[in-house]
Amino acid sequence: MPNPPRFIHLRTHTEHSLLEGAIPVKKLVKLCATAEMPAVAVTDTNNMFCALEFSSHAKDAGLQPIIGCQISLAHDPAQPGEKPRLPAPVVLLAQSEAGYMNLMKLNSCLYIGKGGQLPQVTVEELAAHAGGLICLTGGPDGPLGRFLRAGQGAKAAALLDRLAGIYPGRLYVELQRHPGEGGALPEAEAQSERGLIALAYQMALPLVATNDVYFPKAEMYEAHDALICIAEGAYVDQQEPRRRLTPQHYLKSEAEMCALFADLPEALANTVEIARRCAFMASKRKPILPRFADDEVEELRRQAWEGLERRLAVIPLAAPRAEYEARLAFEVDIIEKMGFPGYFLIVSDFIKWAKNEGIPVGPGRGSGAGSLVAYALTITDLDPLRYALLFERFLNPERVSMPDFDIDFCMDRREEVIRYVQGKYGRDKVAQIITFGALLSKAAVRDVGRVLQMSYGQVDRLSKMIPVEGVKPVSITKALADEPRLREAAKEEVVGRLLTYAEQIEGLYRNASTHAAGVVIGDRPLDELVPLYQDPRSDMPATQFNMKWVEAAGLVKFDFLGLKTLTVIQNAIDLIRGTGRSLHEAADGRRLYDPPPGAENDIGHIPLDDKATYELYAAAKTVAVFQVESSGMMDALRRMKPTCIEDIVALVALYRPGPMENIPTYCEVKHGLRPLESIHPTIDHILAETQGIIVYQEQVMQIAQVMGGYSLGGADLLRRAMGKKIAEEMAKERPKFIEGCQKTHGIDAKKSGEVFDLLEKFANYGFNKSHAAAYAVVSYQTGWLKANHPVEFMAGVMNCDIHLTDKLAVYKRELDKLGIPTVAPCVNASLATFSVRGQSVVYALGALKNVGVEAMRMITEARGDKPFATLYDFARRIDLKRIGKRPLEMLARAGAFDQLDPNRARVFEALDALVAYSAAVHEARVSDQVSLFGTAGEDIPEPRIPGRDDWLPVERLAHEHQAIGFYLSGHPLDDYMSALKRDGVKTLAQITQEAVQKGQSFVAKIAGSISSRQERKSAKGNRFAFVSLSDPTGLYEVTVFSDVLEASRDLLEPGRNVVLGVRVDPEGEGIKLLANTVASPDAAIAQSGAADLRVHLNRPEAVTSLAGLLDRLEGRNRARITLCVADDDGREIDILLPRPYPVTPQIRGAIKAMQGVVMVEEV
Secondary structure (H helix, E strand, O other), rough: OOOOOOOOEEOOOOOOOOOOOOOOHHHHHHHHHOOOEEEEOOOOEEOOOOOOHHHHHHHOOOOEEEEEEEEEEOOOOOOOOOOOOOOOEEEEOOOOOOHHHHHHHHHHHHHOOOOOOOEEOOOOHHHHHOOOOEOOHHHHHOOOHHHOOOOHHHHHHHHHHHHHHOOOOOEEEEEEEEOOHOOOOOOOHHHHHHHHHHHHHHHHEEEEEOOOEEEEOHHHHHHHHHHHHHOOOOOOOOOOOOOOOOOOOOOOOOHHHHHOOOOHHHHHHHHHHHHHHHHHHHHOOOOOOOOOOOOOHHHHHHHHHHHHHHHHOOOOOOHHHHHHHHHHHHHHHHHHOOOOOOHHHHHHHHHHHHHHHOOOOOOHHHHHHHHHHHHHHHOOOOOOOOOOOOOOOOOOHHHHHOOOOEEEEEEHHHHHHHHHHHHHHHHEEEEEEEEEOOHHHHHHHHHHHHHHHOHHHHHHHHOOOOOOOOOOOOOHHHHHHHHEEEEEHHOOOHHHHHHHHHHOOOOEEEEEEEEEEEEOOOOOOHHHHHOOEEOOOOOOOOEEHHHHHHHOOEEEEEEEEEEEHHHHHHHHHHHHHHHHOOOEEOOOOOOOOOOOOOOOOOOHHHHOOOOHHHOOOOOOOOOOOOOOOOHHHHHHHHOOOOOOHHHHHHHHHHHHOOOHHHHHHHHHHHOOOHHHHHHHHHHHHHHHHHOOOEEEEEHHHHHHHHHOOOHHHHHHHHHHHHOOOOHHHHHHHHHHHHHHHHHHHHOHHHHHHHHHHHHHHHHHHHHHHHHHHHHHHHHHHHHHHHHOOHHHHHHHHHHHHOOOHHHHHHHHHHHHHOOOOOOOOOOOOOOOOEEEEEEEEEOOOOOOOOOOOOHHHHHHHHOOOOOOHHHHHHHHOOOHHHOOOOHHHEEEEEHOOOOOOOHHHHHHHHHHHHHHHHHHHHHHHHHOOOOOOOOOOOOOOOOOOOOOOOOHHHHHHHHHHHHHOOOOOOOOOEEEEEEEEOOEEHHHHHHHHHHHHHOOOOOEEEEEEEEEEEEEEEEEEEEEEEEEEEEEEEEOOOOOOOOHHHOOOOOOOOEEEEEEEEEEEEEEEEEEEEEEEEEEEEHHHHHOOOOEEEEOOOOOHHHHHHHHHHHHHHOOOEEEEEEEOOOOOOOOOEEEOOOOOOOOOOHHHHHHHHOOOOEEEEO
């Protein structure tokens, strides 16, 4: 018989004590099980994030879980006028279900409605939720310990007396010992222990010994100390007081604890007694939903049949009416038997509400689109019979599991739907779901570097050395193995220390936030089922359990996803309607289709056979078209040349690692270049739409049904087993399938075995057709808009990415390709968002960097129908202080005032004076003074704006780039291009045209301004880079391999101009570029010499400025300069200057920027 336990850990912190605990839940359970501890408590700081997860893992490991929480208590409230005092922790442990419920209520008290204050509860709240809980007084840093250390013994005794009344027979005075060198206790423990013992004996209260556990082993102390500094915003080596633990705060063994408290055996024995008293664990529950109607079954039937009638009245039928009715009756019957009518009714209700409010809702997502009931209830907008979608893929009658509808809403209005749900079911019954952000390697390096007081530059460099795989950085261990530069840097002591600490804390949870989409709805106040949390930035509570564990607790998750594409579609339709047209009317007056009555502007009723749309797909002109905008997708489209919606569905399903290898076969069979290979005649009709290839999971199910005699429910179980590669299930299913093939069609075992193997391969590959079809329809809708309403579509797309300048640059390039003019940002022409004027896109003021759409709305509202006449008029009509100086600077840089004053440098320098003038005018108006000369503020003198030369063209473009994020009115290489042309440099447009004509590789020279460089590592370990550049004709990317990269890294910095020698490979209508050489444009120009210039002037004084500039110039490349001036009759007179002068692109730009210079041209 094992020895009886002598000590149980009652105070441990997992990684859910964010930036404080450093033991993952599974690791804690494993450590305790390995040490043969019979029980352990988890008491995370002010949360129960892992209560259910811990219970489940502990039970599975044969360990008794004790659910607890370290809660901050406002033990000494400040009197009016006093400085607030920090709360102190007590520990509460759940004895029973009632105790667990009270612990959840107290957790809600910590966060709900606290408006971001420090989480804490009052003594009154403890008293209100005390039943079933055991209380430990918190040790040396608890409320008693703090009072005793401050010499406030009377307050300590009074509080202990109050707690004893709240927890009769359930209150323990907690002692801690974390001895340092020589066995000396830390100051707090030494100062409070004697007082705590005296109080306990005085009040006849039991003692209990705890070890405040934060990390698994003593060796982790230093890394954990850095973690605490990250949390506190402190430095590891600072002299000022900060929170410090000791190396003793690790998970000690029973023997170590017994040795520490050998003099107080009752304190040890009480840990075991408490563990026995806390014989409760959090359990999983079956799904709980609110009641939607008194008779949900009858309500579902009524809504489903009425809904089907409405659908069939307007859609072209894909099958006889009787088939729809039989399918609906079958589905309703299954939904009733499985007990899910309420779920369907709840989802249908909020979707119907959203549609009635004009909030765009997606046609479907995931397997839910396979349900005809969902289609009838308007949950989805895809006719499952039209697309051959299966109900059993969504809800399998042979495997009871909760249905799961993922709903896409317009990104901007998703919150409104959540508000509706809160209003309908009660705010206390609806919550978001928590998520935890982990401290990944790059962030760990940055955080640890900061608390070690290393320079930002050094830490930034080290962080950038850690490679990224997919979207996540690799671990520090892997980075050290793969990256020689990091290994070299680690030889320096401080860097080695940083990496050692970061390696130990990476992967721990760093912060809590809320899930972007998940919402739970309960039938009772949620804190009776789960503890609640509230993000200070949100007014809506969130569950303290994450997605996985909130469902295990019995709450049903509803996904309210925000899909940007729906917002794009709606925005485009609004812009089309704004021009006075309907969706079915093209800009040139053509009628695009005949909408059903009442569905005139409903994107769901556009025809699915539009020739222009499929031509757009076939030519891969799909920038900004949903799902098909990547270069790989464009390649696939060029090969496939889709001609029907089924092709788009198949492409969405095939374009993933693995299935992609079937795209060439699909395309060749479609275009008659290869015969369709029949797997077996009995199933040819199932695979006809996908050119004989198994593409969808639904096809796997149908083949099992038709060939193997399975029910569709059984076929879904087979698909799941195949997809998860469950060997023992497969061993049972193979003979069943072979036998079914023999019985149903007399197919021999060899052939049916081959088909089974094929199914096994594709069950893993196959994609959910319901999801592919729904997203293909959304893709088609965006493609249709781009093909038929390109101007409004592109403006809508740009509005949805208004803050992403990198994307706006791509869209601006697409506008150029489509031949759609762009009106530059202008305070008299632009709105706050992108708009359409004629067949042009008007650039949005709100798209400039650091301005804010709302601030720009103030400008457009003040403008109204009356354009601003002057800068002074602008300052009088808008309170410029409310706009802010930074946004005004961005407007000036971008040229938004060009209509009022074309000299951007002068406007920029005048802003301070204009803001002061505006403030004076508006203050006078507020005080409502009426002067002798009219209304308030009109007699305030306008400030004088001094004259000055405009910025040089290169400066002007740099300012424009700073405000817009790319070059709109010109390009930094504009002044270089004529000189570079003489050196054989071509533009992107010329090279692309040449590549399309030649159809084979060639070498060329191209100039570019670098916007970004991304370095990667090849499988062989060599570094290479993708460099993004632009020239005056467009944006492009160049691949740079290791030899060129090493030789030219300094030249390939963002912001620099370069001339590249490249190998050009044609790729559809585009090109791929590989860099062979990199040079500075100045070097190339020096070889090509200078061209003569003709300078047009409109002011005589410009001659003096020009003479002053030319006299100062030095340089070898000289050319002749001719001045062109007009006489009184408007005739041009050329004056050739007597000697050649140095001429470079920079000099040409400086001449162009002078006041009085109209134009500079090469002759």
